[in-house]
Amino acid sequence: MTGAALLIGTQDGERRITPEEAVLRIGRDPLCRIVVDDPRVSREHVEVEYLPDGWRLRDLGSRNGTYAAGVRVDELDLARPCQVRLGAADGPSVTLRLEPVGAGALPMTVAAAAGPARPGSAASGSRFEAGRMPSATYRAARRTRIGRAPDNDIVLDDLQVSRYHAELLDTPGGLKLVDLGTHNGTFVNGRRLSEADLRPGDLLSFGRHQLVVDGTQLREYVDTGRVSLDVDGLGVTVSGGKRLLDNVSFALGECSLLAVVGPSGAGKSTLLGALTGYRPANEGAVSYQGRDLYAEYDDLRQRIGLVPQDDILHSALTVRRALRYAAALRFGSDVTAVERERRIEEVIAQLGLAGQADQRIDTLSGGQRKRTSVALELLTEPSLLFLDEPTSGLDPALDRDVMVSLRDLADRGRTVVVVTHSPLHLNVCDRVLVLGRGGRVAYFGPPGDLLRFFGADEYADVFKRVYDDPDDWAARHAATVTPRPTSGEQAVSSAQPTEAPPPRQSRLRQLVILTRRMAAVTLADRMYAVLLLGLPLGLAALLHVIPGDDGFAEPDNPLGRSAEASQLLVVLVIGAVFFGLAGGVRELVRERPIYRRERAVGLAPGAYLGSKLLVFAVVNGAQAALFVAVGLAGRTQAEDALALPWPLLESVVVVWVTALVATVTGLLVSAYVSTGEQTMPILVGLVMAQLVLCGGLFEVVGRQGVEYLSWLAPSRWGYAAAAASVDLRSLALDPSADALWNHTAGAWWWAMGVLALQGVVVTGATRWALRRHEPGR
Numbered sequence: 001m002t003g004a005a006l007l008i009g010t011q012d013g014e015r016r017i018t019p020e021e022a023v024l025r026i027g028r029d030p031l032c033r034i035v036v037d038d039p040r041v042s043r044e045h046v047e048v049e050y051l052p053d054g055w056r057l058r059d060l061g062s063r064n065g066t067y068a069a070g071v072r073v074d075e076l077d078l079a080r081p082c083q084v085r086l087g088a089a090d091g092p093s094v095t096l097r098l099e100p101v102g103a104g105a106l107p108m109t110v111a112a113a114a115g116p117a118r119p120g121s122a123a124s125g126s127r128f129e130a131g132r133m134p135s136a137t138y139r140a141a142r143r144t145r146i147g148r149a150p151d152n153d154i155v156l157d158d159l160q161v162s163r164y165h166a167e168l169l170d171t172p173g174g175l176k177l178v179d180l181g182t183h184n185g186t187f188v189n190g191r192r193l194s195e196a197d198l199r200p201g202d203l204l205s206f207g208r209h210q211l212v213v214d215g216t217q218l219r220e221y222v223d224t225g226r227v228s229l230d231v232d233g234l235g236v237t238v239s240g241g242k243r244l245l246d247n248v249s250f251a252l253g254e255c256s257l258l259a260v261v262g263p264s265g266a267g268k269s270t271l272l273g274a275l276t277g278y279r280p281a282n283e284g285a286v287s288y289q290g291r292d293l294y295a296e297y298d299d300l301r302q303r304i305g306l307v308p309q310d311d312i313l314h315s316a317l318t319v320r321r322a323l324r325y326a327a328a329l330r331f332g333s334d335v336t337a338v339e340r341e342r343r344i345e346e347v348i349a350q351l352g353l354a355g356q357a358d359q360r361i362d363t364l365s366g367g368q369r370k371r372t373s374v375a376l377e378l379l380t381e382p383s384l385l386f387l388d389e390p391t392s393g394l395d396p397a398l399d400r401d402v403m404v405s406l407r408d409l410a411d412r413g414r415t416v417v418v419v420t421h422s423p424l425h426l427n428v429c430d431r432v433l434v435l436g437r438g439g440r441v442a443y444f445g446p447p448g449d450l451l452r453f454f455g456a457d458e459y460a461d462v463f464k465r466v467y468d469d470p471d472d473w474a475a476r477h478a479a480t481v482t483p484r485p486t487s488g489e490q491a492v493s494s495a496q497p498t499e500a501p502p503p504r505q506s507r508l509r510q511l512v513i514l515t516r517r518m519a520a521v522t523l524a525d526r527m528y529a530v531l532l533l534g535l536p537l538g539l540a541a542l543l544h545v546i547p548g549d550d551g552f553a554e555p556d557n558p559l560g561r562s563a564e565a566s567q568l569l570v571v572l573v574i575g576a577v578f579f580g581l582a583g584g585v586r587e588l589v590r591e592r593p594i595y596r597r598e599r600a601v602g603l604a605p606g607a608y609l610g611s612k613l614l615v616f617a618v619v620n621g622a623q624a625a626l627f628v629a630v631g632l633a634g635r636t637q638a639e640d641a642l643a644l645p646w647p648l649l650e651s652v653v654v655v656w657v658t659a660l661v662a663t664v665t666g667l668l669v670s671a672y673v674s675t676g677e678q679t680m681p682i683l684v685g686l687v688m689a690q691l692v693l694c695g696g697l698f699e700v701v702g703r704q705g706v707e708y709l710s711w712l713a714p715s716r717w718g719y720a721a722a723a724a725s726v727d728l729r730s731l732a733l734d735p736s737a738d739a740l741w742n743h744t745a746g747a748w749w750w751a752m753g754v755l756a757l758q759g760v761v762v763t764g765a766t767r768w769a770l771r772r773h774e775p776g777r
């Protein structure tokens, strides 16, 4: 395209301009190079200019707007042939045909614009095609196979496309599409379907590739990231009638970088939720290259990358390892390790992280860490990238570093929207949107005009003015924009409540990936790993403080009884509860931002929880073995075992299972709390309750309320199994009436069975609690 001339076609004929010619204005004014005599066109309506990266068309703040593919645009990259309308989105209007010609330019195709897209209707494709040119055209045979592998009839080179993805069958009733059981999914007019009868104009999506059906012909379009975003009348009202967003409208051209700024509480995060579809708006529409985001969310969500405010990275891993796990989770299982590795190296290079690729994330600078989060989102090549305050907490130099990276991403073909508190580097953006309280737009336009619009000398004044008088600035902004044509009805959003998408791999494969990741994270965090093993060792030392040297043998005193055995068991069981809870209680809350983001791209909660259980089962097993072996060293063991080959093994198993049930209880707490700090008092309270209710401190049998309550405590059953194992009823100082402690295999299995059942119930409750962190909540 570089060096290409531009052909501009109007009703009056064609005109060829070269890069050497200066900026060319088009409008009603006789001084314009191309004069258009039409009342809907402004005196100076648009200008066309050759920039280092190619031709651009810019709307000069025209009253009635400039439209491409039915979307109002402020700026348009003319890399590809297109049609724009001056003064009206549709109906009769002045139409310009713009076509780069000469070196590297692509041939022109003109497609007529149709009505707005409707999911499930045949119109999606026609609107989507308006003004664009297909990258290929295919004719469907009787059976046409589509996929990534080279032996398909239609080969789509895209890691989000399965090797053998779908089949088109030419039947007497017309074309029929059948998904070949992919995890990636096949989408028809934005809806995921396993089978569909196709009609002319239907839009089929496979990853970044779209095929529009026209008889037995299929026109292919590839989403290279050059997409426009059109936001019309977004409104969010919460229960109680409070308005969080009020009639937000704006249009962004391709390859744009938009900064959303505004005082705290203005609604920036709410806007981000509405634009990404996580928390859809109640009113209005968001369209993405002419496609309705809410109506076609199943499909379009894959084209959206979101970098939330909190890091979505395991900081103990290196950049490359974190990206490897993310790629394994986000790509389908038929994407090979070599293909994933290639993509990882691409994003590392793209974000300038080659020097840090093998560095641990917790040793990166704030800016590099943010760029790693961005790299992770770019793995799947989204065309729209949203970032929530990526520069918060960064110094001005790192702030600029991040903003310049975003500029670069937009320039390479992507629309980037960044919410920021920092006005320092707004000049790298194409557009700035200032939100005032109540979610009203106080300004939307180029950064260069921002201070002038507010009559301010510095950005701090802008914030203050918007904060002090949001109504006035919203009204002033409204006066500068042309109202869009409406049908007179309130635009009710077509949004459905957001649901997480299905996983990209089988749940078993996810379980394996997540288990490996968690093991890697646990081992990489040396301090944490040392603490996990240090805790049972410290507790084992406490066991040696208990007086006596009989262990679990009959005490050598006239009574034949002592407190030693029951004291040993209390410390063993409560120790197990303690290290189990301590491990579980932090786990989910510290990973919450990661969980939320991964859930939104197809993480299966069952696989996630399963990976925690598997790793903790191993960790708790090692802890139990250490604790029992070191803590009981030098003490006599019980003479015989009840259910397992050796008494010591029985003690280890009791401690292990008790710890595991406590771990799951910790995970349940972790799923409910909102910060790590909240876990400490809960941990203390739970350990104390387990101590009181275990039955070893004082007798709970026969004290009705207490006895029933104790049935809920895992420590009660862990203690009972351990007591049965060592025959505590014949060793303890006070002969106990607790039938759970009978020295029989039946009593041991009963106690262990109830303990296991508690584990299953609490795991189910934790899985349920994870629903609180579904995307959109």
Ligand SMILES: Nc1ncnc2c1ncn2[C@@H]1O[C@H](COP(=O)(O)OP(=O)(O)OP(=O)(O)O)[C@@H](O)[C@H]1O
Pocket (backbone or CB within 6 Å): 238, 242, 244, 262, 263, 264, 265, 266, 267, 268, 269, 270, 271
């Ligand atoms: N579910 C809700 N119910 C009621 N009010 C809400 C709800 N969610 C958000 N709000 C309120 O809506 C307003 C906008 O919130 P939002 O988080 O979008 O603002 P923000 O501009 O992102 O703020 P900040 O810059 O502090 O992050 C705030 O006043 C907030 O308290």
